[in-house]
Amino acid sequence: xxxxxxxxxxxxxxxxxxxxxxxxxxxxxxxxxxxxxxxxxxxxxxxxxxxxxxxxxxxxxxxxxxxxxxxxxxxxxxxxxxxxxxxxxxxxxxxxxxxxxxxxxxxxxxxxxxxxxxxxxxxxxxxxxxxxxxxxxxxxxxxxxxxxxxxxxxxxxxxxxxxxxxxxxxxxxxxxxxxxxxxxxxxxxxxxxxxxxxxxxxxxxxxxxxxxxxxxxxxxxxxxxxxxxxxxxxxxxxxxxxxxxxxxxxxxxxxxxxxxxxxxxxxxxxxxxxxxxxxxxxxxxxxxxxxxxxxxxxxxxxx
Numbered sequence: 001x002x003x004x005x006x007x008x009x010x011x012x013x014x015x016x017x018x019x020x021x022x023x024x025x026x027x028x029x030x031x032x033x034x035x036x037x038x039x040x041x042x043x044x045x046x047x048x049x050x051x052x053x054x055x056x057x058x059x060x061x062x063x064x065x066x067x068x069x070x071x072x073x074x075x076x077x078x079x080x081x082x083x084x085x086x087x088x089x090x091x092x093x094x095x096x097x098x099x100x101x102x103x104x105x106x107x108x109x110x111x112x113x114x115x116x117x118x119x120x121x122x123x124x125x126x127x128x129x130x131x132x133x134x135x136x137x138x139x140x141x142x143x144x145x146x147x148x149x150x151x152x153x154x155x156x157x158x159x160x161x162x163x164x165x166x167x168x169x170x171x172x173x174x175x176x177x178x179x180x181x182x183x184x185x186x187x188x189x190x191x192x193x194x195x196x197x198x199x200x201x202x203x204x205x206x207x208x209x210x211x212x213x214x215x216x217x218x219x220x221x222x223x224x225x226x227x228x229x230x231x232x233x234x235x236x237x238x239x240x241x242x243x244x245x246x247x248x249x250x251x252x253x254x255x256x257x258x259x260x261x262x263x264x265x266x267x268x269x270x271x272x273x274x275x276x277x278x279x280x281x282x283x284x285x286x287x288x289x290x291x292x293x294x295x296x297x298x299x300x301x302x303x
Contacts (some may be wrong), residue, residue, distance in 0.1 A: 004095035005064040008055060011046050017061075022100050029078040031089065031099045031128075036071025037146030038095075041181075043067075056121055058094035066094035070150045072131070072142060073099065082106030090137065090145070091128035101128070109133050124153070148181055155185035162190065172197040178216060179206040187215045 001021045007013035024030055046067045049055040058066040075087045080103040089110065093099060104114030110129040118126060131137040136149065162168040168190055175183045178200030190196050200216035207221045 002097040003060065003066060005060055006046060006067055008049060008063060008065045011043075017064075021098055024077055024079045024100065027080050028100055028102050029080045029083045030076045031073040031093075031101060032076040033071065033073045033093050033095075033097055033099060034088075035142070035146070036069035036093050036095065037143070038069065039147055039181075041151060042069055053121060057092065057118060057125060058096070058099070059117060066096060068125070069093050069095055071146050073128075080106060080111075083111060088131045089128040090131055090134060090149075092125045103128075148185070151182045152185045154182050155189060158182075158186045159189040163193065168193055169195040172199050172217075174199045174201060175216070176201045178202045178210050178219070184213065184215070187213075191215050 001019045003017045003019070005015055005017050021030070045054040046065070049065055049067075054068055055065040057068050060066050070091070071093050073089050073091070073093055075083055075085050075089065076098070078085050083103045083106050091110075100115075101111075101113040102115045103111035105112055108130065110127060110133075112123070112126040113128065114126075129137075131139075136145070138145075159168075162173070167173075173190060173196065175187055175198065177183055178187070179202050183200075187198050187200075190198060198216045198218075200210045200219045202210045202219065202221060204221045207219055210216060211219050
């Protein structure tokens with residue numbers, strides 16, 4: 001078994017470690033990690049590893065850690081009912097050659113890892129999806145899925161929250177870091193709603209890219225960029241991680257603030273797949289000057 005380990009108190013130090021593949025116990029399955037994506041999002045997992053317990057998902061020897069990744073794996077061996085060898089999965093993985101999981105609620109769509117050490121960690125990271133029954137999966141877009149899908153889930157919740165609270169149509173929605181993957185996907189979904197005004201805040205070097213997306217109505221560069229008047233009071237949208245229950249139990253949501261008014265923060269946005277599926281089915285992709293952004297379209301489509 002091969003592991004890529006980083007020093008938890010100094011992320012500049014890393015090493016490759018070799019060890020024996022663990023033997024399975026009853027109810028466990030051995031996953032062979034096939035491929036995973038590495039982005040700035042993963043670096044955030046490492047930077048926030050202690051504060052938000054990301055190191056606890058895939059424990060390593062004392063002082064070292066496995067940075068969580070998103071990617072694809074195959075079931076190599078299984079002692080778990082309903083989990084067959086050869087099944088291809090998408091989910092949260094370590095930068096290792098193998099991972100032992102304890103499948104729970106296994107079915108045709110996948111399972112959740114019921115390992116004891118993960119019981120107190122956020123459940124959004126526990127599910128492993130069978131690619132053969134995953135409506136989002138397309139074999140020729142695996143690389144894009146690894147890079148964009150984890151952040152699209154956050155974008156989905158931001159769009160859902162703003163719609164539920166009636167904020168999307170009450171004035172311009174202002175996105176900081178408008179060129180980021182999360183902002184692009186959230187803006188893409190909000191742009192499908194009638195009466196929504198989207199304003200992008202970005203750096204001068206990203207202005208052409210952001211403008212070429214065809215999503216934002218206005219683009220403002222820098223802190224002293226040209227101001228454009230718009231009706232209503234603008235809604236500033238940015239992301240932050242909030243601790244709700246001490247060290248464990250974190251929710252990631254949009255920190256939404258009506259400029260000049262009282263603060264409103266979402267602590268537990270809910271996913272409503274029934275009505276939201278209809279919205280996703282109707283999504284199309286608008287004008288764009290970037291091939292990379294056109295490639296978002298298949299990831300946002302549910303067949």
